[in-house]
Amino acid sequence: MERPLISKVFLLMLIAAVAYGCFLVFRPFLSELLVAVILVSIFYRPYEWLARKLGGRQKLAAAVMCIVIVLLVLVPMVNLIIYGAQRSVIAYDNIVEYLSSDQAKEVARSPFVQNLRERIFQDKDIQEVVIEVAKKIQNWFLSGATSAIKSTTSFIIATILIIFSMFFFFIDGRSMLEKITRLTPLPNKYDQEIFKKFRDVSYSTILSTFVTAIAQALIGALGLAIVGLPVFFLALLMGFFSLLPYVGAGFVWLPAAVYLLFTGQIWQGIFLIVWGGLVVSTVDNLVRAYIIKGKAEVHPLFIIFSILGGIALFGFWGVVFGPLIISLAVTVMHIYELEYDKVLEK
Template sequence: MGNQISNNKIRQIILLGMIFGFLFLIGFNLSNFLPSFLGAVTLYVIFRDYYFKLTEERKWKPWLAIGFLMLLSLLVIIVPFYYIAETLVVKLANSREYIEIAIENANQIHQYIKDKTGYDIINSIDIKKVGEWATVYTSSLLNTTVEVVTTIVTAFFILYFMLINSRAMERALEKAVPLKKSNINKIGERFRKLIIANVVGIPVVAIGQGLTVLIGYLIFGVSSPFFLFILTAMASLIPIVGGAIVYVPVSLVLLVNQDPVGAAGVLFFGFLSAGVDNILRFTFLKRIENIHPLNSVFGIILGLKVFGFIGLIFGPILISITMLLIQVYHDEFSENDKKEENDTDDIEEISENIPL
C-alpha cells in the first residue's frame, strides 16, 4: 500500500501530459513561425536593458521606446540587408549569363588541370546539369525575399508584445522554471552572452574575412570585387570550407587566364583571411563569451538544418545551453543527493547511540 502512487500525483502526471501534448500540437502547427519567434527573442535580449532605461529611468512611454528601438534595429539590420539583397538580386537577375560564364571558367579550369596533370577531375560530372540546377536554385533564392520580409515583420510584431509586458513575462518564466533562482540567473546571463556573441560575432568574423579577401580582389583586378566580397563573407559562415569556396575558384580562373601572380595573390589573401578569423575569435569574441570552435561548427550545421537562417545564431546557443543544463542538473540534484545521504548517516548515527 505504501508504494501506491497518490491520486494527487496521478492528477499531476495527467495534467503535465495534457500540457506537453497541447504544447507539441501548438508548436508543430506554428513551426513556420519559429524563425520569427527566435528572431524576436534575439532582439528582446539585445534591446531589453535599453528598453528598461528608456521607460524606467528616462520615463519614456512604452510604445515610444519600442518604436524607437524598432526603428534603430531597422537601420542596423534592414539597411545592410537591403544593400546585400539588392546586389545579389541584380547579379542573380542575370543568373543565366553568370552561370554560363561560370561554366566556361569551370571548363577552362578542368582543361588546364587535365593538360597539366593528365587527370580528368570532373569526368563524371555533367556540367550542363550543374548549370541547370544552379539556374533553378538562384531563381528560388530570389523568391525567398518575400519570406524574409514576412519573417522580419512577424518578429517585430512578437517583439512588441514581449517588450510591452516584459516584467510580467520574466516573472512568469521565473515561476514556471523549476530551478533555484541562482541557476535561473546563471542560465539567463549565459543565454544573453551567447546571443550577443553570436549576433555581434558572426557578422564581425564574416566581414573581417570578406574585407581581407576584398583587398586581394581589388589589388589584382578581379572583376565584380564587391559582389565577390559579399559572397566570400557569406561563405565564411559555412563550416569547414568557409570563404575558400569562393576565393579558390577565383584564383583558379586567374591562373587559367595566364595571371599566376594574381592567382597566387588572391590565394594568399584568402589564406590570410583564415588567420584574421582566428585572431577575431580568440580576441574579440573571447571577451564576450568563450565559445569552443567545435561548438560553433556543429552548432551552425545543426542550426541551419533545424531553424533555417536564424540557426546561425541559435544552433551554437542550443549546444551551449544543453551543456549548461547538464551543469545545472548536477548543481540542483547532487546537493539534494548529498543532503539525503547526510540525513541518512545522521539517522544511522543517532540510532546507534540510542541505548537499548
C-alpha cells in the first residue's frame, strides 16, 4: 500500500475514533443539545431581527431570546400544574360531599350501579373506590405542583444546559453551520437542503404539538358542555395532558365519564366515553400528521409511527425527534436519487 493511501486511511480511522469518542462524551447530554439546536433553529430569525434592533449586540439579543423561550414554555406549564392542584383539592372535596348525600345513596342502589359493582368491583363499596381514585388524582396533582416548584436536580441541570446551549448557539450558530458546510464533502446546495429540512420539520413538529393540544381542548370542551360538566378547567387539563406522551387527554375525559356513570348520568357518561375515544383521541394523530407531512414530505402513516417510535426511544422529546429523523432520512434518499439519477434509470 502506497504511503499517501496509508496516510488517508489512517486519517479517516483517526477521525472515526475521535468522532466516536466525542459521541461518548456528549451522549449523556444529546437530548439537551438537540433540544437547544431545535429551539434556536426555530427562533433564529427573531434573534437576528432583535440583534439588529439592539445595534448588533448579539450577546444581549441571545440572552433576551433565551428568557423569552423560557417564559413561553416553562412558566405557563408550572402555572397550569399549580392551578390544576388547586382545582383538584376543590374537586376532591366536592366528590366526597356528593357521595355523602342522599342522592348518591339513591344512585348507588340503582340496578345499573349494583350490576357494575358485582361485575367490575366484585362487591366492593363503589363510594370508597371513587373516593380512593379521587384522592390519588388529587395527590398526583399536588406532587406534580411540588415537583414543578421545587423540581428535581436532573430537571434543573437539563434546563440550565438547554438555556446555556441556546445562548451560544444563537451567537455562534451561523459560524458553526458554515464550518460544518465546509467540512462535509456534499455540494453546498445539498447541505442547505438538509439544514432547511431540519429547521422546517422542527418548527412544524412543535407547532403541531401545540395545535393538537388546542384542538383536543376545544373538541373536548364541546363534549363536556353537552354532558353538563365544567368546561374551562377540564378542557384546560385536556390540552395540557395532550402534550404529555403516554398520558393524553384520556386522563381527563375518562375519569369524568366514570364520574357521570357513578352519579346515575348513564347516557351522558356513555356519550363522553364515545366522544373521547372516537373523536378527541383521533384528533391527536390526524392533526399532528397533517401539519408535519407538509414540511416533512413523508406519508402521514410513517409520521404517526415515527412519533410513537420516537416517544418509545427518546421519551417526551421523541415527539420531535422521531419525525425529524424520518424526514432527514427522506431528504438523504432524495439527494441520493438526484446524484445517481442516471445509474438508477434502468
